Structure formats: structure tokens, C-alpha cells
Amino acid sequence: MDRAAKDTRTGPQNSTSKDLATRAGGAADSRSPLHLSRSPETANAPVFSRVFGGAPGCMKRGTHEHSDWVPCGMGRRLLIMVYDGLVVVALLILAGAIALPITGSEQQAFRDPLYTLYLIAVWFAYLGWCWTRGGQTVGMRAWKARIVTLEGHPPGWRASSIRFVMSLLSALPLAAGFWMSVLHRERACWHDLASATRLVIRKPGSNRAP
Numbered sequence: 001m002d003r004a005a006k007d008t009r010t011g012p013q014n015s016t017s018k019d020l021a022t023r024a025g026g027a028a029d030s031r032s033p034l035h036l037s038r039s040p041e042t043a044n045a046p047v048f049s050r051v052f053g054g055a056p057g058c059m060k061r062g063t064h065e066h067s068d069w070v071p072c073g074m075g076r077r078l079l080i081m082v083y084d085g086l087v088v089v090a091l092l093i094l095a096g097a098i099a100l101p102i103t104g105s106e107q108q109a110f111r112d113p114l115y116t117l118y119l120i121a122v123w124f125a126y127l128g129w130c131w132t133r134g135g136q137t138v139g140m141r142a143w144k145a146r147i148v149t150l151e152g153h154p155p156g157w158r159a160s161s162i163r164f165v166m167s168l169l170s171a172l173p174l175a176a177g178f179w180m181s182v183l184h185r186e187r188a189c190w191h192d193l194a195s196a197t198r199l200v201i202r203k204p205g206s207n208r209a210p
Contacts, residue, residue, distance in 0.1 A: 069152070069200040071187035072145045077178070077199060083139030088123055095122040128160040145201045159195045166191035 072080075092109075099107070099118060107115040130137040135146035135154040147163070149155050155163065170177020170190040177190030192198055 068203050069148070070203050072199040072201050073187060074178070074182055076143050076145060076201065077181070077189075080137070080139035080143050080145060080199075083142050084127075084137050087138050088126060091122055091126055092119050095119060124161075124164050127164055128157060131155050131160045131163070132157055140199075143201075145199055147197050147199055150196050150198070155195065155197050159197055163191045163195035163197055166194040 095118070099115070103112075103115055109116050109119055127137060130140075131147050132154055135148055140146055147155055149159065166177070167189075181187045181189045181192075186192075186198065188198060
């Protein structure tokens with residue numbers, strides 16, 4: 001009887017402790033920068049399935065309900081590309097001028113493989129440095145958007161590399177990889193899904209800086 005009485009006394013306390021722990025865990029989740037998570041299937045899914053299938057459970061439904069971030073629409077994404085395109089063109093002209101004494105005036109992009117790779121490396125260096133150093137390029141700063149991982153942090157160089165390569169592939173078949181964001185529930189393109197990153201903006205009315 002003593003043991004039964006003891007269990008009766010400690011039972012409600014244990015239940016209360018579990019409830020408090022559950023509530024604390026929920027509160028911690030709601031404070032997550034982007035409140036995103038990937039399922040075990042997504043974590044181990046190959047790039048191809050994440051790009052073309054979207055890997056079920058890539059992001060939870062209601063992901064942005066407790067976050068200041070919302071997906072970036074196609075219109076703003078295109079404007080960002082225009083802004084960054086101007087920056088990239090200027091950088092490539094500068095890179096060509098720097099390489100001119102070495103390569104000579106006969107080198108042409110898309111015709112000379114090494115020179116083309118050099119220009120692509122300059123292009124990626126600009127984007128990768130911006131993405132890993134805060135998730136914002138010049139165009140993204142102008143349009144108050146940023147690149148984040150599913151955990152809400154700036155991507156690393158590996159994710160940035162995947163995103164860059166897949167963005168080139170997204171543009172090849174009539175920009176199909178970009179236009180799929182119009183139909184995707186998270187406004188994600190192929191390169192977003194492949195690199196497990198997202199282009200997001202602040203919710204309207206948010207007081208925090210982008």
C-alpha cells in the first residue's frame with residue numbers, strides 16, 4: 001500500500017513535469033530563426049529527388065506562422081536577378097581587364113575554355129561570398145531579401161556551390177527551374193530545393209531589419 005500511495009503522489013508531479021517540458025520545447029521551436037526542419041527522408045534524399053520531387057517533408061506546413069520570414073515571390077526574384085546581373089557584368093569586365101595582359105586580346109568567353117572557367121569562378125566568388133557572409137547580394141539588399149538554410153542561417157560554401165550550379169541548370173530549359181516556383185507552395189526553385197536553401201523576405205509590418 002505504501003508503494004501504491006507513493007506512486008499516486010508522484011504520478012501527477014511527473015505528468016506536470018512532462019507537460020512543462022513539452023511546452024518549453026514548443027516555445028523553443030517557435031523562436032527558431034526560420035522555424036524550418038527537414039524530415040529524415042529529406043536529409044538523406046539525393047539531389048535529384050529534392051530538385052524534381054521536392055522530397056516530402058522538406059519544410060513543415062505552417063513553417064512561417066511563427067517567423068518573420070516569408071517566401072520571396074517570382075516578381076521580386078526577377079528584380080533581384082536584374083540588379084545582381086548588372087553587378088556581375090561589371091565584375092566580369094573588370095576581371096577581363098585584369099587578365100588581359102596575361103591572356104591577350106584574342107581570348108573570348110564561351111570560346112576559350114580556361115578563360116570561360118575563369119569568368120565563371122569570378123561570378124561564383126561574388127555570389128558565394130555574399131551568400132555565406134550574411135545571405136545577401138547587392139540585389140537582395142536592395143529588395144530586402146536573403147538566402148537562408150532550412151534552419152534559418154546563411155548557407156555555407158557547399159550549399160552555395162550546389163545552389164550556383166543548379167541555378168545554371170534551372171535557367172537552361174526555358175528557365176523551367178525558376179518558373180516552377182510559381183506553382184511550388186514554398187515558392188522554391190530547383191536550386192532552392194537542391195541546396196536546401198530558400199530565398200525569403202521579411203513579413204510586411206515586421207520591425208526587424210532584413
